[in-house]
Amino acid sequence: MSAQPSSTDNRPERARERNSMVTNETTRPQIASARIVRYGDLRPCFNAFIDTRTPGSDKKENFTIIGPGVSENPAQHVHISEPHGFNIGGARQPPGCTNSQHSHETAEVFFVHSGQWRFDLGEHGEDASVELNPGDLISIPTGVFRGFTNIGTDTGFLWAVLGGDDPGRVLWAPKVFEMAKEYGLVLLDDGSLVDLASGDAIPPGKAPMPPTSRDQVAALSRFTPAELEACVARAGASGPKGAMGSLPGVADTVLIGSGRMNWHHGFKVSKLVIEPSGVVPSHEFTGADVWFVQSGTVEVSIAGESAKVGPGDTITFPANSPRALRNVGQARAELVCVRTDNRAAA
Ligand SMILES: [Fe+2]
Numbered sequence: 001m002s003a004q005p006s007s008t009d010n011r012p013e014r015a016r017e018r019n020s021m022v023t024n025e026t027t028r029p030q031i032a033s034a035r036i037v038r039y040g041d042l043r044p045c046f047n048a049f050i051d052t053r054t055p056g057s058d059k060k061e062n063f064t065i066i067g068p069g070v071s072e073n074p075a076q077h078v079h080i081s082e083p084h085g086f087n088i089g090g091a092r093q094p095p096g097c098t099n100s101q102h103s104h105e106t107a108e109v110f111f112v113h114s115g116q117w118r119f120d121l122g123e124h125g126e127d128a129s130v131e132l133n134p135g136d137l138i139s140i141p142t143g144v145f146r147g148f149t150n151i152g153t154d155t156g157f158l159w160a161v162l163g164g165d166d167p168g169r170v171l172w173a174p175k176v177f178e179m180a181k182e183y184g185l186v187l188l189d190d191g192s193l194v195d196l197a198s199g200d201a202i203p204p205g206k207a208p209m210p211p212t213s214r215d216q217v218a219a220l221s222r223f224t225p226a227e228l229e230a231c232v233a234r235a236g237a238s239g240p241k242g243a244m245g246s247l248p249g250v251a252d253t254v255l256i257g258s259g260r261m262n263w264h265h266g267f268k269v270s271k272l273v274i275e276p277s278g279v280v281p282s283h284e285f286t287g288a289d290v291w292f293v294q295s296g297t298v299e300v301s302i303a304g305e306s307a308k309v310g311p312g313d314t315i316t317f318p319a320n321s322p323r324a325l326r327n328v329g330q331a332r333a334e335l336v337c338v339r340t341d342n343r344a345a346a
Contacts, residue, residue, distance in 0.1 A: 039312025115156015135235025249278030287340030296333025
């Protein structure tokens with residue numbers, strides 16, 4: 001794979017690329033529109049999971065931006081279904097709303113776009129807690145109960161990455177099953193939900209999923225507060241310089257894939273800061289390449305087409321095709337980049 005920009009030290013070459021991006025603005029927009037999920041176009045699901053009627057968790061919105069993720073609602077809208085080797089999703093919650101304690105079979109990473117959040121680890125959230133703010137990132141390893149609550153005063157949005165094309169099923173803490181019983185949602189043994197309160201019935205041949213057993217709970221990992229803090233990269237944190245880090249006006253910091261958070265995820269995560277007029281010139285990449293705009297206004301060039309993107313937007317570049325980014329705003333642009341990591345699991 002080659003993540004290296006095609007031009008890092010040739011100023012005339014960069015100028016030609018900059019001009020090329022401008023002239024491409026009038027070309028066909030079909031590819032770009034199909035590969036950008038704008039924040040304003042996100043379609044929420046209010047009943048993606050077994051806990052979505054339980055008081056305290058009933059106001060959460062779940063988004064499947066790339067891939068179906070671990071949604072338990074087969075009717076949930078998936079914005080881009082093309083397999084990437086990882087799934088991109090989102091959670092939007094009002095103040096006080098909690099996503100219940102659960103565990104995953106693959107890595108789960110959250111990037112805080114907006115709001116103040118507390119992540120709690122343990123069956124009841126009693127093991128370790130950490131508070132995150134916009135620009136912070138947390139990577140929670142497999143096989144540990146985690147939940148998260150909006151502890152701020154405004155609605156907040158988390159952008160999330162789950163490893164693998166099929167990240168498996170959610171393992172809920174036993175209490176989640178107990179609390180959901182009263183509200184008519186039943187999780188079946190195939191991982192899908194049935195809403196008895198709306199008149200649906202359990203289909204023939206299906207059975208409710210047994211609540212998580214004490215043995216399953218005992219098999220999960222438990223984290224100390226210090227171990228949890230090691231899973232967090234704060235906004236502005238330093239780290240290894242990424243492939244784009246030598247470009248003028250561009251800071252590229254690797255958050256996951258080397259340095260402190262180097263355990264196997266199946267994907268790498270970097271944070272890029274592009275100064276006004278800064279450019280990531282045209283280059284290609286062989287794997288999945290997804291970007292999230294945290295702040296600023298950026299013109300992206302996707303396979304010869306250009307489009308402007310802004311805060312909350314997600315972009316996926318097709319493999320083996322030229323892509324470029326240019327800050328066209330007055331302020332710094334901050335972006336998160338998720339790319340395939342083909343290294344074998346340790
Ligand atoms: Fe999760």
